[in-house]
Amino acid sequence: MTAAVPTISMSLPADQFAKDFGASFERFGFAMITDHGIDPALIDEAWDKAKAFFALPEETKRAYHIAGGGGARGYTPFGTEIAKGAKEVDLKEFWHVGRDLPAGHRLAAQQPNNVWPAEVEGFRTAYDKLFAEFDRVGGRLLSGIARYLGLAPDFFDDTIxxxxxxxxxxxxxxxxAPAKxxxxxxxxxINTITLLLGAEEAGLEILDKDGSxxxxxxxxxAMAVNVGDMLQRLTNNKLPSTTHRVRNPDAGRASVARYSMPFFLHFRSDYPIKTLESCVDASHPNLYPDPITADEYLQERLREIGLKK
Structure with missing residues (x-):
């Protein structure tokens, strides 16, 4: 039988959810999550705002591109990002919304405040709400991972x-066609875990252990949720950051645009990623003996994928 990433409900009792979710993460690096509690009306509104923005003229969108910002906020044009080691750029454009920090915050230098497009009414209101909801759900998911790893359920609260x-x-x-x-x-x-809405449109695929x-x-x-490199490093590869891609559509869907909304949940910028002692033993020596802060790791990877020089 072909392996399949399981679908897991967040309405399960906490211990059962942690067991099922953690097992899927350890086997696939991915899980599909239902009953996450984000209002479908808010999600629908977010899709509408995204489509309205990307339909704007190219020069209007490019006015929100922040040169030298590594794509951290605002608009990143089509054909900018390239996967590590790839020969061709990805066929996509995107907009980033981050966390606004108060003036004088100790992490403000690493986390710039947002920019917002004036051309799409209600854009900021919709995405402020959705960001907060992703943040809430991400915290619950990490609590499940903490339980699975034998840690206190609130272990990740301070880290994020x-x-x-x-x-x-x-x-x-x-x-x-023919597409390069x-x-x-x-x-x-790169991040800790990713929460993705919009994977119903075919194309998202993961590389399984047998190469398929x-x-x-x-x-x-529902959401597709996956392990990021930072969590893989923290857990000494117990939870794998699985290779994945979005392939081009079949001929019948080639004329259809695809939209998705991943939420890249990150540790706080100054968090030292240090291998969990519980994930190191004689059979699993520490693969990452030198701690690195989340921001140092992020900057290193952004340079690798072409978003920073």
Missing amino acids: ADGNSVMRLLHYPPVE GIRAEAHED WLPVSPPPG
Whole structure:
């Protein structure tokens, strides 16, 4: 039988959810999550605002591109991002919403405040609400992971307080043949965990242990959730940051744009990523003996994928 990423309900009792969710993370690096509690009306509004923004003229969108910002906030044009080691840029454009910090905050230098497009009414209101909801759900998911790892349920609370999380609004335009590159080349995520809405449209695939590509197609309204490199490093590879891609559509769907909204949940910028002692033993020596702060790790990876020089 072909392996399949399981669908897991957040309405399960906490211990059962932690067991099922953690096992899926350890086996696949991915899980599909239902009953996350984000209002479907808010999600629908967010899709509408994203489509309205990406339909704006190119010069209007590019006015919100922040040169030298590494794509941290605002608009990143089509053909900018490239997966580590890839030969062709990804066929996508995107907008980033982050966490606004008060003036004088100790992490403000690493986490710039947002910019907002004046052309789309209600854009900021919708995404401020959705960012807060992703943040809430992400905290609950990490509590499940903490339980699975034998840690206190609130272990991750301090690590992500004022964290450098980013919500990405993604637009993959229709694909014209013959295309150079694909919508998102094979890659791993940099962050702690990723929560993704919009994977119902076919294309998201993960690389399984046997080298085959497995489709990830959550039920409508559900999330695909995956391990990022930072959590992989923290757990000494117990929880794998699995390679994944968004392949180009089949001929019948090539004229259809694809939209998705990943929330890249990050540790706070100054959090030292140090291998958990519980994930090191004689059979699993520490692969990462030198701690690194979350921001140092992020900057290193942003340079690798072309978002920073």
